[in-house]
Amino acid sequence: MKPIELKVNGSTVQCAVEPRTHLADFLRETRMLTGTNLGCEQGVCGACTVMIDGVPQRSCITFAVTCQGAEVRTIEDFDQDPVMAELRAAFTAEHALQCGYCTPGMLATARDIVTRIPDADEARIRHELSGNLCRCTGYVGLVRAIRRVLDARRADREARAAAGAASMDKDGPHAS
Ligand code: FES
Numbered sequence: 001m002k003p004i005e006l007k008v009n010g011s012t013v014q015c016a017v018e019p020r021t022h023l024a025d026f027l028r029e030t031r032m033l034t035g036t037n038l039g040c041e042q043g044v045c046g047a048c049t050v051m052i053d054g055v056p057q058r059s060c061i062t063f064a065v066t067c068q069g070a071e072v073r074t075i076e077d078f079d080q081d082p083v084m085a086e087l088r089a090a091f092t093a094e095h096a097l098q099c100g101y102c103t104p105g106m107l108a109t110a111r112d113i114v115t116r117i118p119d120a121d122e123a124r125i126r127h128e129l130s131g132n133l134c135r136c137t138g139y140v141g142l143v144r145a146i147r148r149v150l151d152a153r154r155a156d157r158e159a160r161a162a163a164g165a166a167s168m169d170k171d172g173p174h175a176s
């Protein structure tokens with residue numbers, strides 16, 4: 001057993017793990033964070049995707065010991081996250097899930113797309129999503145859901161920029 005210390009969903013965890021223990025098993029079996037699903041267990045399907053230091057990673061092929069000092073976030077940590085709230089609503093509106101098995105991993109990747117690539121077009125979304133497999137939806141709803149969030153956020157940015165410009169015009173050179 002090897003001692004490790006890491007942050008899981010904001011809490012510091014100190015424990016000992018077998019060097020062969022994968023992060024997914026560590027999260028599911030010792031932290032009871034069963035929102036992280038296991039599909040292929042060989043790094044292909046993306047069902048086990050979690051955030052490690054802000055980057056989506058496959059927890060089924062990541063050894064827990066390599067997460068020494070890391071900050072790990074699972075789907076359970078995103079209940080109050082505003083981007084995830086927009087994505088959940090869009091997934092529902094666009095029928096982006098059916099059985100839901102891929103959904104935690106899909107949401108982790110989708111959130112990464114929305115926050116990292118705000119101007120992603122459909123081709124880029126499909127490229128970024130290519131590491132997450134879904135057996136049910138055919139991906140059309142998934143891509144539409146992510147586009148819906150990106151479009152809404154873009155419209156919001158443009159509206160705020162226009163409002164800022166209008167306010168500058170109104171206040172003119174007297175603005176303090
Ligand atoms: S379970 Fe990890 S990639 Fe499939």
Ligand code: FES
Pocket residue numbers: 096097098099100101102103133134135136137
């Ligand atoms: S919704 Fe069933 S695998 Fe994606």
